[in-house]
Amino acid sequence: AAAARNGCRDAGALLAREPRSAAGPAAGPCAWLSGGLCAGCCRAQSSSRQLRSEEFRGPDFFVVLDVEYKERTSWLVWEEDGKYPNVIVEIISSITAATDKGLKKQIYQDTFRTPEYFWFDPFSLEFQGFRLADGRKYQPITPNEQGWLWSQQLELYLGILADKLRFFTADGELVLLPSEAALRERSRADAAEAELERLRRLLRERGVEE
Numbered sequence: 001a002a003a004a005r006n007g008c009r010d011a012g013a014l015l016a017r018e019p020r021s022a023a024g025p026a027a028g029p030c031a032w033l034s035g036g037l038c039a040g041c042c043r044a045q046s047s048s049r050q051l052r053s054e055e056f057r058g059p060d061f062f063v064v065l066d067v068e069y070k071e072r073t074s075w076l077v078w079e080e081d082g083k084y085p086n087v088i089v090e091i092i093s094s095i096t097a098a099t100d101k102g103l104k105k106q107i108y109q110d111t112f113r114t115p116e117y118f119w120f121d122p123f124s125l126e127f128q129g130f131r132l133a134d135g136r137k138y139q140p141i142t143p144n145e146q147g148w149l150w151s152q153q154l155e156l157y158l159g160i161l162a163d164k165l166r167f168f169t170a171d172g173e174l175v176l177l178p179s180e181a182a183l184r185e186r187s188r189a190d191a192a193e194a195e196l197e198r199l200r201r202l203l204r205e206r207g208v209e210e
Contacts, residue, residue: 059104061089062114063154084112086153089165090119097121105130109138116141116153120165127160146172 062085077084088108090100100119108114118129129149130138141149148159148168157168167175
């Protein structure tokens with residue numbers, strides 16, 4: 001589980017992506033991350049009947065820990081030994097809010113038995129999380145001083161930064177998106193090169209050959 005949680009830290013881009021349309025996300029591949037499946041655009045379905053229904057759309061973002069490594073375009077519970085997501089996040093809007101807060105919450109609680117469920121509105125910035133209490137009913141997760149919510153499943157905080165939902169470590173460090181990590185590395189490399197050039201110039205000024 002630890003490896004899966006570490007892998008899911010790299011999935012911040014899935015939460016920080018642009019808001020989806022009210023019609024829901026397009027079909028696409030699931031992302032495999034260090035032993036855990038983190039999906040931002042593939043469907044999670046609990047039955048073949050549900051798969052054929054356009055009235056029920058799968059979660060916007062979900063995490064399944066400790067699963068077999070193989071390529072998937074959807075998460076079909078009946079083909080995965082009955083394993084449901086460990087964490088679900090819905091990106092809500094004025095059109096989908098009633099369903100996300102009502103029907104879907106009930107399904108995730110009573111059918112999926114998903115341990116943690118979060119919803120986030122990228123426009124109003126409404127953000128709430130719930131955890132199954134004694135494995136039975138969802139209870140609200142109490143935010144910390146920053147308004148972040150702790151995920152026991154991921155061992156990470158979820159919180160809002162610059163109007164986007166992001167991951168934070170237990171120590172409060174922002175989990176960088178791949179693009180942000182690459183930019184940081186480039187900045188470090190540029191700074192190191194600049195320092196090296198400064199030292200070379202200093203040596204030349206003192207008449208020391210490299």
